[in-house]
Amino acid sequence: MNEIKTKKLRQADIATMAGVSVSTVSRVLANEPGISESVRQHILKVAAENGYSSRTTGGAQRGTLALIASDGVTGGLSVFYEGIVEGLRAGALDAGMPFEVRLIRENRATADVVHDYMQTAGADGLFLVGIDPSAELRAWIEDAAIPTVLVNGTDPQLKIDGTAPSxxxxxxxxxxxxxxxxxxxxxxxxxxxxxxxxxxxxxxxxxxxxxxxxxxxxxxxxxxxxxxxxxxxxxxxxxxxxxxxxxxxxxxxxxxxxxxxxxxxxxxxxxxxxxxxxxxxxxxxxxxxxxxxxxxVDRVALGREAANLMVARFRDRTAPARQICHAVVPIAGGTV
Missing domain, CATH: 3.40.50.2300 (Response regulator)
Structure with missing residues (x-):
């Protein structure tokens, strides 16, 4: 038996066996466009042969939607949010949790608009990436008991889960x-x-x-x-x-x-x-x-931790909110 089957399969394992990058595996398994059909089928075949499909079908299938502040992701900070999305996608993939991403202007993130986005995506859980919810959106999240995680965000009221750098x-x-x-x-x-x-x-x-x-x-x-x-x-x-x-x-x-x-x-x-x-x-x-x-700032880790928080919130919607704070590491350079 292939030794890799004896442990929990991760996207990095699939990438190694398929001879492609981790990001390519993530995009294929998330059913994203932009990958040739031959590469897509090759990755799916490798994943299925090594037990990935059977692992995910038994897990939680409740979908999630990540809404990202479009001003940030389309501007200079796009590289910052790319890392977060990579971590979110990887964490969702490991949990067998369907995951989609959409851009939204923060001032349009009202309860009605977010509700429509979630319905269209068939999502039960919501990631707010770089968005602090307004009082109106917060009230809807709380009243409707929507599993929500702030990514690169903190909740001063300690009612919504979140991940952020320190x-x-x-x-x-x-x-x-x-x-x-x-x-x-x-x-x-x-x-x-x-x-x-x-x-x-x-x-x-x-x-x-x-x-x-x-x-x-x-x-x-x-x-x-x-x-x-x-x-x-x-x-x-x-x-x-x-x-x-x-x-x-x-x-x-x-x-x-x-x-x-x-x-x-x-x-x-x-x-x-x-x-x-x-x-x-x-x-x-x-x-x-x-x-x-x-x-x-470990941006990928922020995304992965957010996915873990969402899985935990699906399991227990009444648990106290958690805020995961990642250490920020000094990097030496030539300007100090």
Whole structure:
């Protein structure tokens, strides 16, 4: 007997046996378009021969729908959400849980619209990815007892399951890195209505408050257009004040790129004269000169954990809500 049959089969196992990528297996088993029919049939044959079909048919078949804030996934943060969707798809696949993804503008995520989306998808469970539910949507979720998981989101009322990076402690650690490097006047470029970003602001302030003589300034961003360009313009304005700021902690790496450009154009050396720290560890962090120092968010893990939370919620809809918080890992670069 093939040794791999003696353990729980995962999509990585199928990919290895079929000689294709894990993402290709995920797309085929999720019945997504864009895969040639010959490849699709080959993967399905390998999966069936190794017991995948029999494993999933005995599991929960309640479908789930992931609604993703379209402003994020179609803009600069698309790579961030790609990782989350990969994790969601993999977790749903391992659980034998049907899974679909749809984009939605956050201001259109009303109870009626979400209900229609779920009916069309035949979904019993709802993932809100990068979306904090409005009071009206929350009331519907609670009244209808819809199994719901916030992905890259937190619920201040502790009534909805969620997965998120450790935004408070990640920001606290990031700011502490700058303080430990000797900086005492630090900018924080940020701006969002989301609970997760408010937690990063809290972490930044907490680290500043703990060090005598340290001063922090919040630089509010509007995100009208390119975040990198806006960060560049705002940083240029602050530097022109000659107020003595020597470091910046940025809400994400795209913002950090704009700060780096502005600092370099001002004739300052990085990191000798000015230090910069990003967040998320996106691919662009390795493309700057010097490479960005940042904080890594495990986006795939956030998606996988969200799928696990949904399975648990299907099993017990009355259990207390759980919030899974993933550590954010410091990544060394050349800007601190």
């Amino acid at each position: 935004n408070f402690f990640g920001a606290y650690e990031a700011t502490t890195r700058l303080l430990n490097a000797g900086h005492r006047r630090i900018l924080h470029l940020t701006g969002s209505h989301r609970n997760t970003i408010r937690e990063r602001i809290r972490g930044f302030k907490a680290a500043i408050w703990e060090v005598d003589g340290a001063e922090g300034r919040l630089v509010a961003m509007s995100f009208q257009g390119s975040a990198t360009q806006e960060a560049h313009e705002l940083t240029t304005e602050v530097l022109a004040e000659k107020a003595g700021f020597t470091a910046a902690f940025c809400m994400n790496d795209f913002i950090a790129v704009g700060v780096l450009e502005a600092v370099t154009e001002a004739g300052l050396r990085v990191p000798e004269d000015f230090a910069i720290l990003g967040f998320d560890d996106l691919p662009c962090a390795l493309m700057t000169n010097p490479p960005l120092s940042t904080m890594r």
